[in-house]
Amino acid sequence: MPAESGRLYGLGVGPGDPELLTLKALRLLRAVPVVAYPAPENGDSFARSIVAAWIEGHQCEIAIRFPMRPGPPPVEIYDGAAAELAAQLDAGHDVALLCQGDPLFYGSFVNVFTRLVGRYRIEIVPGVSSVTACAAAAEIPLLSRDETLAVIPATLDEDQITAQLTAGDTAAIVKLGRHLPKVRRVLNRLGLLETAVYVDHATLPTQRVALLSVMESDEAPYFSMVLIARSRGADGRS
Amino acid sequence: MPAESGRLYGLGVGPGDPELLTLKALRLLRAVPVVAYPAPENGDSFARSIVAAWIEGHQCEIAIRFPMRPGPPPVEIYDGAAAELAAQLDAGHDVALLCQGDPLFYGSFVNVFTRLVGRYRIEIVPGVSSVTACAAAAEIPLLSRDETLAVIPATLDEDQITAQLTAGDTAAIVKLGRHLPKVRRVLNRLGLLETAVYVDHATLPTQRVALLSVMESDEAPYFSMVLIARSRGADGRS
Numbered sequence: 064m065p066a067e068s069g070r071l072y073g074l075g076v077g078p079g080d081p082e083l084l085t086l087k088a089l090r091l092l093r094a095v096p097v098v099a100y101p102a103p104e105n106g107d108s109f110a111r112s113i114v115a116a117w118i119e120g121h122q123c124e125i126a127i128r129f130p131m132r133p134g135p136p137p138v139e140i141y142d143g144a145a146a147e148l149a150a151q152l153d154a155g156h157d158v159a160l161l162c163q164g165d166p167l168f169y170g171s172f173v174n175v176f177t178r179l180v181g182r183y184r185i186e187i188v189p190g191v192s193s194v195t196a197c198a199a200a201a202e203i204p205l206l207s208r209d210e211t212l213a214v215i216p217a218t219l220d221e222d223q224i225t226a227q228l229t230a231g232d233t234a235a236i237v238k239l240g241r242h243l244p245k246v247r248r249v250l251n252r253l254g255l256l257e258t259a260v261y262v263d264h265a266t267l268p269t270q271r272v273a274l275l276s277v278m279e280s281d282e283a284p285y286f287s288m289v290l291i292a293r294s295r296g297a298d299g300r301s
Numbered sequence: 302m303p304a305e306s307g308r309l310y311g312l313g314v315g316p317g318d319p320e321l322l323t324l325k326a327l328r329l330l331r332a333v334p335v336v337a338y339p340a341p342e343n344g345d346s347f348a349r350s351i352v353a354a355w356i357e358g359h360q361c362e363i364a365i366r367f368p369m370r371p372g373p374p375p376v377e378i379y380d381g382a383a384a385e386l387a388a389q390l391d392a393g394h395d396v397a398l399l400c401q402g403d404p405l406f407y408g409s410f411v412n413v414f415t416r417l418v419g420r421y422r423i424e425i426v427p428g429v430s431s432v433t434a435c436a437a438a439a440e441i442p443l444l445s446r447d448e449t450l451a452v453i454p455a456t457l458d459e460d461q462i463t464a465q466l467t468a469g470d471t472a473a474i475v476k477l478g479r480h481l482p483k484v485r486r487v488l489n490r491l492g493l494l495e496t497a498v499y500v501d502h503a504t505l506p507t508q509r510v511a512l513l514s515v516m517e518s519d520e521a522p523y524f525s526m527v528l529i530a531r532s533r534g535a536d537g538r539s
Contacts, residue, residue, distance in 0.1 A: 075433070082325035085429065087318065135446065165433040165443075173442040180440070187437035189429045189504075191323060195313070195403040199425035202418070204411040205403075208373065209476075211465055212452040219447055227449055230468040238447075266427075 069097075069152040071183050072159045073166035073176060075190020076113045079286070080266035083191045084114060091188065092117055092159050097151045099125040099144070100161040101171045109286075110161040123151070125158075127171065141171070145178035152183045165192040169237070193288065194235045197262040201272050203292045205233050217242035224249050234291045239283035246289060247275065255291050263287035307335075307390040309421050310397045311404035311414065313428020314351045317524070318504035321429045322352060329426065330355055330397050335389045337363040337382070338399040339409045347524075348399040361389070363396075365409065379409070383416035390421050403430040407475070431526065432473045435500040439510050441530045443471050455480035455527075462487050472529045477521035484527060485513065493529050501525035 072091050077083035084092075092098065092114055102108035108126060111118070118124070127144040129136045151158050166172040166187050179185060194214060198205045206212050211231040215224055216238045228234055228249065236246055250256040259275040263284050275289055310329050315321035322330075330336065330352055340346035346364060349356070356362070365382040367374045389396050404410040404425050417423060432452060436443045444450050449469035453462055454476045466472055466487065474484055488494040497513040501522050513527055 073437075075429075075437075077323070078427075080325065082328070083323045083427065085315070085321045085323055086327065087320035089324065090320070165429075165437075167436045167441065167443045168433060169444045169446075173445050176440075176442070185440075187440060189316075189321065189433040189437040191313075191403075191427045191429055192433055195406060195427040195430055198405045199311075199313075199403075199427040202414075202423075202425060203405065204414070205405045206407045206452065207411050208407075209454045209456045211454065211457075212450075213469065214444065214450040216447045216449065219449075226468060230464060231451065 067155055068183055069154070069156040069158055071148065071152060071179060071185045072157070073162055073172045073185065073187040074159045075162050075165040075188055076110055077191040078164050078193045078196035078266045079109075079113060079264065081113055081116060083196070083266055085188070085190065088114075088188050088190065089117060092161075093119070095122070095157040095159045097123045097125065097156045097158040098161065099127060099148060099158055102126040102128050104128050104130050108161075110163045113163065114161065123156075125151075129171070136171075141174040141178060145175050148175065149179060149182070152179075162190065164196075165190045168192045168194075193237070193265065193286070196265040197235070197288050197290060200265040200270055201260045201262050201290055203233075203260060203290050205292075217246050221245060221249050225253065228253055228255065228291065232293050236289040236291070238285070239287045239289065240285055241282055243283045244281050250275070250289075250291070255293075258291055258293070260290045260292075261287065262290065305393055306421055307392070307394040307396055309386065309390060309417060309423045310395070311400055311410045311423065311425040312397045313400050313403040313426055314348055315429040316402050316431045316434035316504050317347075317351060317502065319351050319354060321434070321504055323426070323428065326426050326428065327355060330399075331357070333360070333395040333397045335361045335363065335394045335396040336399065337365060337386060337396055340364040340366050342366050342368050346399070348401045351401065352399065361394075363389070367409070374409075379412040379416060383413050386413065387417060387420070390417075400428065402434075403428045406430045406432075431475070431503065431524070434503040435473070435526050435528060438503040438508055439498045439500050439528055441471075441498060441528050443530075455484050459483060459487050463491065466491055466493065466529070470531050474527040474529070476523070477525045477527065478523055479520055481521045482519050488513070488527075488529070493531075496529055496531070498528045498530075499525065500528065
């Protein structure tokens with residue numbers, strides 16, 4: 064890890080509202096010569112859009128482009144991204160890799176991190192995650208006292224989701240997409256459909272909060288989740 | 302909900318590093334005439350200390366003081382705090398209630414919220430939670446692909462903690478305190494002790510990250526957690 068090589072920052076930029084950027088992420092974003100971010104094959108990066116107002120013309124930008132098809136992206140994309148960032152770091156340039164929400168809360172940062180850790184100085188700057196942002200939008204207490212929280216991807220099969228939901232208190236089912244009918248089925252069977260709250264685009268102008276039981280759509284955008292609060296109430300009042 | 306009454310903000314101020322405040326929390330904190338925060342019976346408020354540099358002399362401060370003994374605080378404290386904040390709101394003053402980490406992620410905000418919701422305009426501003434902050438400090442991927450995360454209070458009994466740990470992938474055991482020996486016992490029995498990482502005071506100058514298996518103490522500070530990552534790896538590389 065040569066001292067003269069650049070430093071990699073995994074920058075959590077929050078769930079979508081540009082004002083939910085942290086002061087630390089803002090300081091680092093403005094200080095680095097190289098800004099990298101995930102992006103679709105064609106089109107704009109959501110992570111970049113969150114901080115667009117702060118990116119300056121003289122900064123070098125690296126878009127890591129992912130094919131828009133189901134399933135895990137090919138490893139070559141992460142290999143290529145890691146090599147491209149490594150070249151910048153080797154040249155002594157600090158690099159900020161923008162991460163929507165929090166860098167370690169899903170997302171592509173981990174795949175770059177595992178390829179570069181040990182070779183370069185890396186700092187991870189936590190951000191506001193989608194789960195707390197959605198809870199704030201829906202005004203749902205996530206955790207009180209001795210309650211548990213489960214974060215469950217809707218990509219799991221029905222039995223796995225059922226097991227997760229029955230094991231704990233509050234649950235956040237993420238990555239809904241085309242799995243919404245399956246999630247609705249599981250919640251209905253467990254008698255939890257009436258308490259489930261659907262949130263998409265939390266903290267953005269397009270934010271939507273609705274009871275899942277009255278939603279008619281069978282598909283949800285990627286940036287959506289269902290929250291199920293079975294809070295026993297912090298002091299018996301809620 | 303009279304239009305002329307003040308607005309209550311539940312302000313997440315992040316895990317401890319003052320730079321992990323969001324731009325939105327900073328803007329609102331500087332705009333309100335009244336700043337409230339939880340505090341011990343005697344001594345300083347941790348939430349206030351995070352944003353101390355931004356509080357101005359002309360702002361009215363309300364400390365909600367909690368007795369430092371185990372178990373849930375008496376409901377009278379929340380009743381009293383809600384009444385005190387309601388008086389400010391009735392007088393037309395906006396109030397920021399500071400919440401360490403995120404307002405809905407444990408903490409006392411929920412107990413005030415449930416007493417005032419419906420009577421006043423309330424906005425919850427999410428913050429960086431302790432779980433993502435500790436993961437960043439320990440460089441532990443919380444969630445990749447179709448993995449689950451369980452947040453588990455160490456206050457639960459051994460069987461409950463065991464059930465939670467065996468149900469999912471990554472786990473964060475919070476509220477360690479005097480429950481550390483119990484947590485160690487459970488993890489040892491499940492063969493998870495070697496992979497467990499202990500973090501306290503994440504993002505503060507006193508931050509400590511250590512393998513739980515080499516820690517000798519039988520007690521942990523309140524602001525601590527154990528992370529257990531059983532990541533299957535985002536693409537088989539980690």
